[in-house]
Amino acid sequence: IKWTILIFLLPGKHSLHYICTGIAGDPTFPEFILVVVLDGTQIGYYDSNTKTTVSKLDGLNKQTDLDWDVYISYATQQQATFPLKLNKIMKRANHTAGFHIYQRLVGCELDANGNMRGFNQHGYDGEDILSFDKDNLQWTAASQVAVITKDTWNMNHEDCRDTKYFLEETCIRWLKKYVKHQEKISKGKIPPQVSIHARKSENSETLTLTCIATGFYPCDIEVNWIKNGETILYDTLSSGVLPNEDRTFQIQKFIEIHASDTNTYSCQVEHSSLNTTLTY
Template sequence: EGHGSRGFVLIILRDYILSLSPAGSHSLRYFYTGTNGLPGLPEFVIVGYVDEVQIMQYDSESRRAVSRQRWMDEITQEDPQYWERNRQIAQATQPIFKVGVQIALQRFNQTSGGVHTLQEMYGCELRDDGTTGGFEQFAYDGQDFIAFDKETQTWIAAVQQAVITKHKWEADQAFNHGLKGYLEQECIEWLKKYMRYGKEMLERKVRPEVRIYDRPGSEKNSIALTCIVTGFHPRAIDVAWIRDGDTRMDNAHTDGILPNEDGTYQIKKTIEIGSDDKHMYACEVEHSSLEQKL
């Protein structure tokens, strides 16, 4: 369907989604997570994202598919049964994942007493040049398990335990043909629809704020220079330390681009220099909201 986990699972997924969102493209992605041995957390969770923005969530405790963005609620004006249909799909998938976790336990000769996860990610991408991409893959306990190659309509087993699944799924040619069609056509149509509804949020441009501070470095007689860039949207940005106006410093430490609570982003980049260093250092920022570099 144009189809989350609480706690640590959702955090992991969000970080993963951010790492998969290249500049100059839009994507629709769904993550299904089935768990075993995690008391206090739902056994089954679905989260859906357009780009890096969460649009929906379902979990096995509430048994409801709910909107995570105000503009997603507008879909019911055009499609009154949208959320009910998604709820039914999610509830029908839930027992399949429960069985899937048990099958994986057997394949890997594991007992049901430990903590185990089965995850599925599928979706599509629409690039600025008009080309598209589609993907469908599964992971078990955080490791690749099996993935769909839509061009050949075959399944690629990442581990020996997935070979049985590969042969079983490749025998169902009608399903694989339908999956290819969904990823290349229907998924893209849903993505375009969501982008239309969420245009104001998804395509907004917010200028970054830049701050620089220094502190003692990790080595004796060194200084750490940190450039903090925050409050920007969209996510794609280039931040670099420049020495003497022309030398880009490639040894900067960063934790990457991180989300802020208001839907914008932040990034920090730190370099260490000698306390007697006489060079001039500047933090340069390039972002689509800026007419010229900061």
């Protein structure tokens, strides 16, 4: 499955992704799966076997979310249409049997400056085949198997306008709601747990120093290596900010030095949960 969401979070940036997957040729998988991902963490799930919408965001359910019925309607609608779309694409690709996957990635992103981005992309067997250009209100085919679909969908101007509205209005509204809910259940700010590790290379000539900060919330953080009291601006590598399963975040910063290096190195961490900059 192509769209495994790996998000390197930027300060103040949030994202919401809906990943629909239709599967043919393998009865061990549900025919249809819908996964909802907030800032790189799964918060919702539905599949054609259970036919149940599951919220993985604490406190968000049918009783607390006014949009819950909309989610269920969307999931069941996609479940009904996905096998038909997959069968059409298989025929156009001259695939009559075997294991095949059809996916749809719909979502939006919002940064700290209020800049928005929306996307609606379709893929088949790991390749992009169709995408929506919301500025020009039209679909673009990246593969010959999607040309007929592209032409058909482009003739439905009302549906194109609805797609644009969802990406720019509905999706952003839901994203803001989820982020606000996440901040509420996170009980405010959580400080990072910081540790430093050293690992020698195989030839023992170099040493890789790793500073790990994990378990913090929100995701905005500054981690730097310090050499003899001065911040090292170059020659460092970063994992980027990544989500943990408990909806906190982590980051790793690396630097490589000679094993005989006698300089003093430390790791400096700044986070909104801390009253001051900490050095380890």
